[in-house]
Amino acid sequence: MTVVKILVVDDEKKIREFFSDALRSKDFEVETAKNGEVAIKMIDQNFYDVALIDLNMPKIDGMFVMKYLTENAPDSIGIILTGYATIKNAVEAMKLGAFDYLAKPVKMEEVLLIINRALEFRNLKRENLALKNQLKKKYQFENFVGDSPEMSKVFRIIEKVADTNSTILILGESGTGKELVAKALHYHSMRRDKSIIPVNCGAIPEDLLESELFGHEKGAFTNAIRTRIGRFELANGGTIFLDEIGEMSPHLQVKLLRILQEHEFERLGGTKTIKCDTRILAATNKDLDKLVQDGKFREDLYYRLKVIPIEIPPLRERRSDIPLLVHHFLEVISQSKGKEVYGISKEVVNTLTEYDWPGNVRELENIIERMVILSESSTLTLQDLPDKIMKRWPEDNTTDQLIPDTGISLNNSINEYERLLIVRALEKADWVKNRAAKLLNMNRTTLVEKIKKQGIQKPAELDG
Ligand SMILES: Nc1ncnc2c1ncn2[C@@H]1O[C@H](COP(=O)(O)OP(=O)(O)OP(=O)(O)O)[C@@H](O)[C@H]1O
Ligand SMILES: [Mg+2]
Known part of the structure; x- marks a missing residue:
């Protein structure tokens, strides 16, 4: 079981000590903050399951801390404590997201009761959310997240063109999610019950690729001891995903063009013309315009393929997706690795949002996986970040002023x-x-x- 972490925020030393001792004796992990400023810094840097917040403190008061907690650590539970209980305060605290409200002097049993109830409530909320997400995933783009204007546009195009037979060219730097787009297109089409068959044109040598794609007849070449069906035929009724299409040789480009135009081909060494109903999706991280200019890619094929292009922008041009992706990967990875890492400090998310991600979403996914595996607590903090991403902040916490929500380069x-x-x-x-x-x-x-x-x-x- 993971330890439950509690933050006690109170300007009175005696009260901090009282709670620390009592809660530690019940096996909670306790940290304390002597005022609102310190509390806010700690909330930024760590994840607390529960925060017990005194209302009356000089300068930054408990209401403000409560509001900050709700906005910046929505998974934490805030409980307000005060010596001056009034209905008005209670109502306001609850409005700001407090789980409950206790009047001093409080009895320890009462505090424990409320903490336990709050933890139970949160678990239920989490289970609910997980169920809801599962449902949502079924009907939306599975495991495909993003809410930046750029990605919303990509999702809209996918919805529009998925259920057509059009050929689609997916463009984007390495790791931006081209394969995910291809899968989303297939699974949102009428062909979803048939297969989507991927072929990496860059990874297979030319002569092998030809027989992979089109199949061969027995005896077509030395090692062709039996007839073999190619991937175009295998994908009949479904979809073929031609990845790294820019790597395709001129000879195969001609054959592909014929399939696109006539929907037919012959197996290697065969004479029978085979008709097929295979939808073609293609992707590349190369600049096809340039390949055409340099005479390496057929212009007629290029125009056939790019009737409907879907361009996925690099992650650094849609930074508002980063926090969402971070939380998504954190959830998926900690679940698949069986590690209870579910919190991440705001500072870490900020730092990740600022990084330029040359390897795009794949790089982000790898970094989160590494952090989850190496982490020794239930929360990721700045220390868990790899050096290449880490950037030290100045002592005074000016992060918020410097970094707008849209991010910076x-x-x-x-x-x-x-x-x-x-x-x-x-x-x-x-x-x-x-x-x-x-x-x-x-x-x-x-x-x-x-x-x-x-x-x-x-x-x-x-x-x-
Ligand atoms: N928007 C997204 N939401 C969730 N996961 C994503 C998203 N974009 C990419 N990924 C994940 O990032 C990884 C890389 O994505 P994918 O393989 O689709 O990229 P790619 O553009 O095909 O890369 P390459 O050019 O290197 O083949 C995959 O694990 C994928 O699931
Ligand atoms: Mg790919």
């Missing part, structure tokens, strides 16, 4: 900041590079390189 921001500091140093040094380099603690050559790269120029009025 970390690289662009660092660049901008670098540029700003170099210009400031140059100004301070009257544009004498040697002196500016000293101010920045770097050698002159590096500075000159950076000035060139950043395109920094001395303002004209200072020249001469």
Whole structure:
């Protein structure tokens, strides 16, 4: 069983100690915060199952902490404690999402009772949610999440074109979810009861690929000891997914074009023309326009394929999907690995949202899996992040001001900041590079390189 973690927020030391001792003796893990500011920081950095929050505290009061908890750690349970119980306060606290409201002096049995009831309630809520999600998944795009405008557009196109026989070209960087789109298209079409057969055109050598796709007759080549059905035939009535179509050889491109136009082909070494009703979905992370220009991909085939293109933007261009994906993978992975890791601190989510994800969703999925496996507690915190993603925040917690909900580009921001500091140093040094380099603690050559790269120029009025 995982330990239940409780945060006690009270400005009175005596009360913090009283709760710590009593709750620890009941095997709860307890941490304390001596005021609202500290509590908020702790809520950002950790996950608490329950927070006992004193209402009357100087500066940031309990109502504010309660509101913060509801908004930023919706899975935590807040219980309000106060010496000045009034109906008005009770109503307000409950409105802010408090589970219950206790008047001081409280009896320990009463607190324990409420904590247990709250935990039971949360478990029920979780089970309910899991059931609801299961239902939803059945009818929506299974395990395919995203609510950015970009992904919503992709989902809308999928819904529109899934149940047609049109050929669809799926475009996107590696790891953006092209295969998921192909599956969603198939499972939302009338062909869903038949198979979707994937073929990775980049992973199979050309001669093998030909017989994989079209099959062969007995004796077609040295090792063809019996007739073999190709994947186009296997997928008859269903869908074939031609992945990495950009890698297909010119010879096979011609054969594919014929299937697209005539819906027919011959097996290797065969003379009989075979008709097939196979829907074709294709995907690539290559720039097909360029391959066409370079004469590596047939233009007529390209136009046939791209009648309906679906373009999946890279993850860094739809950062608002990241928190959703993080929670999705956390749930799926912790379940499949049998590890009870269900909390993640807001800071971790923020840091993940800022990272540029060159490997897109696949990279994000891998990182979460690694964090879940290595984590030693039920919550992922900054320490669990791999170094390449980790970025230290300044001591004062200005994260929220710096990062809008839509996210930022970390690289662009660092660049901008670098540029700003170099210009400031140059100004301070009257544009004498040697002196500016000293101010920045770097050698002159590096500075000159950076000035060139950043395109920094001395303002004209200072020249001469
Ligand atoms: N929107 C999404 N929601 C949930 N999981 C996703 C999403 N997008 C991608 N994934 C997951 O990320 C991983 C990579 O996705 P997928 O294999 O579809 O990418 P791809 O574009 O085909 O990559 P490649 O070009 O490398 O073949 C898969 O495990 C997939 O389930
Ligand atoms: Mg793929």
